[in-house]
Amino acid sequence: xxxxxxxxxxxxxxxxxxxxxxxxxxxxxxxxxxxxxxxxxxxxxxxxxxxxxxxxxxxxxxxxxxxxxxxxxxxxxxxxxxxxxxxxxxxxxxxxxxxxxxxxxxxxxxxxxxxxxxxxxxxxxxxxxxxxxxxxxxxxxxxxxxxxxxxxxxxxxxxxxxxxxxxxxxxxxxxxxxxxxxxxxxxxxxxxxxxxxxxxxxxxxxxxxxxxxxxxxxxxxxxxxxxxxxxxxxxxxxxxxxxxxxxxxxxxxxxxxxxxxxxxxxxxxxxxxxxxxxxxxxxxxxxxxxxxxxxxxxxxxxxxxxxxxxxxxxxxxxxxxxxxxxxxxxxxxxxxxxxxxxxxxxxxxxxxxxxxxxxxxxxxxxxxxxxxxxxxxxxxxxxxxxxxxxxxxxxxxxxxxxxxxxxxxxxxxxxxxxxxxxxxxxxxxxxxxxxxxxxxx
Ligand code: CMC
Numbered sequence: 003x004x005x006x007x008x009x010x011x012x013x014x015x016x017x018x019x020x021x022x023x024x025x026x027x028x029x030x031x032x033x034x035x036x037x038x039x040x041x042x043x044x045x046x047x048x049x050x051x052x053x054x055x056x057x058x059x060x061x062x063x064x065x066x067x068x069x070x071x072x073x074x075x076x077x078x079x080x081x082x083x084x085x086x087x088x089x090x091x092x093x094x095x096x097x098x099x100x101x102x103x104x105x106x107x108x109x110x111x112x113x114x115x116x117x118x119x120x121x122x123x124x125x126x127x128x129x130x131x132x133x134x135x136x137x138x139x140x141x142x143x144x145x146x147x148x149x150x151x152x153x154x155x156x157x158x159x160x161x162x163x164x165x166x167x168x169x170x171x172x173x174x175x176x177x178x179x180x181x182x183x184x185x186x187x188x189x190x191x192x193x194x195x196x197x198x199x200x201x202x203x204x205x206x207x208x209x210x211x212x213x214x215x216x217x218x219x220x221x222x223x224x225x226x227x228x229x230x231x232x233x234x235x236x237x238x239x240x241x242x243x244x245x246x247x248x249x250x251x252x253x254x255x256x257x258x259x260x261x262x263x264x265x266x267x268x269x270x271x272x273x274x275x276x277x278x279x280x281x282x283x284x285x286x287x288x289x290x291x292x293x294x295x296x297x298x299x300x301x302x303x304x305x306x307x308x309x310x311x312x313x314x315x316x317x318x319x320x321x322x323x324x325x326x327x328x329x330x331x332x333x334x335x336x337x338x339x340x341x342x343x344x345x346x347x348x349x350x351x352x353x354x355x356x357x358x359x360x361x362x363x364x365x366x367x368x369x370x371x372x373x374x375x376x377x378x379x380x381x382x383x384x385x386x387x388x389x390x391x392x393x394x395x396x397x398x399x400x401x402x403x404x405x406x407x408x409x410x411x412x413x414x415x416x417x418x419x420x421x422x423x424x425x426x427x428x429x430x431x432x433x434x435x436x437x438x439x440x441x442x443x
Contacts, residue, residue: 009033009041009067017042021051037072037081054425061320064245065422066253070103070408071244078324082242083107091331096207096237096401097121100179103242103408124173124180125201125210127188128158135192144396145274147189153267155181163261165414174262175407182400183207187214190393208234211400216388228342229387232335236383239328239376240398242405248272248279252406253413257422262410269406270399276315279402281377282394285316286350286385295356302357306366314361316378323371332379339383350382 015032028050031043041064048054057063072081080087083102090099094108101109101117109117134154138147155177156163162174188198191214199214209230217223243249251272256265273279292301305314319326340348358374361367384394413419 008069009035011043015040019051021053026051035067038074048425054427056427060250065250066245066413067416068244068409068412069106070412071242071405073244073321075319075321075323078322078327080243080327087239087327088331091235091238094238096234096241099238099241100404103404104175104411120176121180121207122201122203124177125184125203127181127184131155131158132188132198135188135198138192140193140195142193144186144189144193144392145270145280145399147192148185148270148396148399149267149274151185151189152178152182152270153264156261156263159263163263165256165259165261171262171411171414175411178262178266178403178407182403183211184214186393186396186400187211189396190215190390193392206230206234208237226342228338232339232342232383232387235331235335236380236397237401239331239380240401242402242408245409246278247275248402249406249409252410254422256410256413257419259421262407265410266403266406269402273399273402274395279377279395279398281315281375282381282384282398283391285354285377286381286391286394288315289350289353289357289381292353292357295353298353298356298360302360302364305361306364314357314372316375316381317361317367318370318372319375322373322375325373326375328376329374329378332376332383333374336379336383336386339386343386345386348382348386350385354379354382 011031011033015034016029017032018027018029020027028047030047033041033043035041044055055063070083072084073079082090082099083106085094085102085108090102094102097118098108098114100121101114131151131154134151135147138150159174159177162170162177164170184201191198197219199217199219201210202213203210205213205225209225212225212230212233213223245253248269252265252269255268256262260268276284288301292298301312302314304310304312305317336351340351358378361372366372381391381394384397385391389397
């Protein structure tokens with residue numbers, strides 16, 4: 003892939019801003035990407051007008067140019083490097099998707115084998131890093147452990163923290179993708195008091211993760227291929243999602259020149275919140291609280307009540323105003339996993355489907371275009387596979403690491419990259435003089 007910028011501007015493609023107070027007008031270029039709405043380039047707005055834009059929550063603000071992922075929220079489309087997510091989930095595998103996100107194209111057989119070897123080479127952790135886990139309380143939330151352990155990587159791998167060195171950037175990217183499952187599984191093993199299980203490089207990425215999570219030294223662990231496939235697909239579905247909160251956090255942290263391990267730790271912190279990656283855990287807690295189908299209507303009413311902070315977790319999305327295409331694949335995977343495990347009757351799935359049915363018929367949800375998102379069904383699958391609820395967001399972090407690092411790499415390799423520094427609308431005190439303590443009322 004070339005690093006060439008692809009945004010274009012037609013000759014007459016400008017917008018005019020008229021300041022009604024002064025009567026002055028200003029012209030700004032309008033850019034076209036390969037897909038998506040046109041974009042007004044306001045880079046010179048402050049210099050020309052002396053004004054900033056105001057857009058809390060960034061509902062109308064593009065923060066960067068990117069060639070990695072495209073979402074059409076109205077149509078429910080998600081493309082990675084141009085490939086629809088459903089095709090990738092059906093036909094590809096996670097390692098291939100990692101390569102695609104990082105390097106721009108699908109690998110051929112030889113490149114794929116080389117990439118997989120490069121990743122598996124880095125699956126182990128520095129043995130001293132393992133002491134970090136023992137410093138945490140056993141009942142610590144595994145996302146807390148992830149923030150700490152991933153941040154600590156920068157204290158161990160000094161030979162891949164020079165962000166100006168292309169080779170070091172590549173090694174750091176491979177290390178992060180390779181070590182995240184090991185860190186995640188160790189966080190889990192520590193929490194239940196079992197010995198750590200070391201990675202096995204003859205296994206696939208998903209198989210290795212399941213092995214490190216569920217094997218014990220006393221017995222042989224047989225990997226179920228259907229579950230390994232489901233795990234791989236779940237990783238694909240979470241791999242990237244353009245400029246969401248955690249990815250923007252990674253980019254902003256990285257824009258100052260911070261090392262990639264520190265940036266990914268920042269991304270993990272952002273992902274943890276229930277409005278973002280923490281939603282998968284929150285969905286299961288919500289379904290547990292609802293308990294039975296006859297209480298669904300009561301909870302839907304609460305979600306609609308503006309005086310009640312309760313929201314339907316796993317519903318709604320800033321960009322999707324249609325069914326999240328990842329949720330469609332996730333629901334299908336949910337059936338496959340439950341069938342494989344011989345679960346004929348999963349009350350939580352029945353409950354989730356009833357909740358979805360009632361919400362999708364309700365005017366409140368219809369008018370606001372609130373549909374199930376990726377987190378709505380993932381928890382049910384993960385629970386059936388044996389993951390505790392507290393690990394759900396950790397799995398999201400494992401999968402999203404490739405998206406974060408691909409976006410970070412794209413940013414660092416962009417010659418026009420500068421430190422990210424938003425401005426503000428200040429509504430605090432005007433300048434005033436300091437009052438000595440003995441003169442304050
Ligand atoms: N339940 C009830 N009402 C909702 C919900 C919901 N889940 N989501 C949005 N609304 C309402 C909201 O009250 C508002 O109503 P009104 O216009 O009357 O004030 C309207 O819909 C628009 O909501 P918003 O909060 O302005 O939308 P947003 O784009 O800022 O928030 C969201 C997006 C995902 C944070 C939000 O939909 C939400 O909190 N959903 C539940 C949490 C969740 O499932 N998060 C996972 C997102 S997908 C995976 C990921 O990104 O990690």
